[in-house]
Amino acid sequence: MVGTRAATQSQQAQTMTSSTQAHRKKLEVKDLSIRYGDFTALSGVTLDIREREIFGVIGPANSGKTSFLTAINRMDAMSADMHVNGQILFDGVDAAKWRNLYSLRRRIGVVFPLPVGLPMTIYDNVAMAPRLAGIKEKAELDLIVERCLTRAALWDEVKDRLTSLGSLLSGGQQQRLTISRALSQDPELLMLDEFSIAVDPVTTMRIEDVLQELRSEMTIILVTNLVQQAHRLADRTAFFLNGRCVEIGETEAMFNGQVQDPMTLDYIEGRFG
């Protein structure tokens, strides 16, 4: 199942060379507001995320970046005090009206700021999502595990100890394990939330290389605390500040100083943050 999906995706990638198709919208966010009890984390955000782009989100702490991701995969349904207003269209379908949230979340891979190695073997960590999707055959699982660990640049380090605990790997390895787990879902959308916060610079660069490879296959939302990381990776970047989306632009242009709001430039150039 995973293999066939990957194959059709690469076919699509070949046919989608024309610019009109490349700009197909993966996600349309309309007037999104997020509130925790009385605290408003995000308000009035409207933006589109295109199919197979890396969409960077930058902004200082408490600007609503994480809440934005949380709303996209409908984690508000798991918490009593998170309230989402506005509309999020995933492939044109309203996420709020999605019949089965679990099937929505299976299409979205998430990587957290702090690595989360689940307290099970490395193999089981990566095989969990496929198992949840109903894959039982050992041979098929083996393939997925090897493929996903390889893609996350972790295979060579762990191939001889797949049965040791994933939660006991080093921080940088756990973060790559988290990425392989996200990839094992065969996601259409990959959301990374400040993935480099607890990771050494070398691992950060390795993961950035991984993302460069993945960009041709899936849509990526990269929330980052490192402005330069957005510059290196993102096609387009949004700047969030105090729960508002200040502006969205082509990353190159933005970093060349073509901004609508001087605040954006101040942040990019490190005058506040």
Add this chain to the structure above:
Amino acid sequence: MSHIYSITPLNELNHRKDKLLRLLFLMMIVTLIVPVLIILGTLIYKGGSMISMEFLFTFPKNGMTAGGIFPALLGTIWLVAVALLVSVPLGVAAAIYLSEYALDNWLTRLINICIINLAGVPSIVHALHGFGAFVIFAKMGTSILAAGLTLAIMTMPVVIVATKESLQSVPHAFRVACWNMGATRWQTIRRVVLPNATSGILTGIILEVSRTVGETAPIMFTGAAFFLPFLPEGIFDQTMALSLHLFVVATQVPGVPDALPYGVALVLIGMVLILNSLSIAFRIYLRNKKKW
């Protein structure tokens, strides 16, 4: 001129105060341990001679002034088994609901208050409730079933609290990671939360057992008998029980040799100690298998 790292009189005073407090706290724990050692020592000294295979596996004789304690020992095992069969599934399910599903609202708070109050109800009140509800109203008669159910209700809060705590000791980030992968709450509980809480839950259950073994009041009215010349054949029979048997041979029967009650008490305490040691062993096993 004094260096900033030199020892001042205040440092000295604090140091001495700390040593004194350490000694004080040590003395308190010793004071607590002494009665336990005295009880155990007395029991072994006075009742140790009673313990034999014959004592454990034969019936009482001569109006309970001689012979063994087999029916009481077996009865206690029956009662504990029935109590566990009821309280563990119910208690664990309740704890899973409270820890994993319940939202923080008035209903959850009400349930929590009820559990705390249930834990605080005196055992004699549980006994009378069991008598009214199970023996009379549900027409079970005085039986192992009625007594076991009474014990189950009494010890359920222990299971719920212990299970809830060990479920909540599993980091929340693990759950969020699973939900993000598209796992349902139950799949998350099944695959990640429960496997990592099992040892803690078992520890709680064993502590519950050791408490159940010693309870006397709740079973007196509901299923435990003064003396029975035969063994129970099913859960609708009455039974003897160790705790009640101890009360009986110690106070109710004339002419019992001194060593006999001590022997019964030693067996009772021995059962509790063995179970508690198991629970401690589980905790050590848990520490060594730490997974994060």
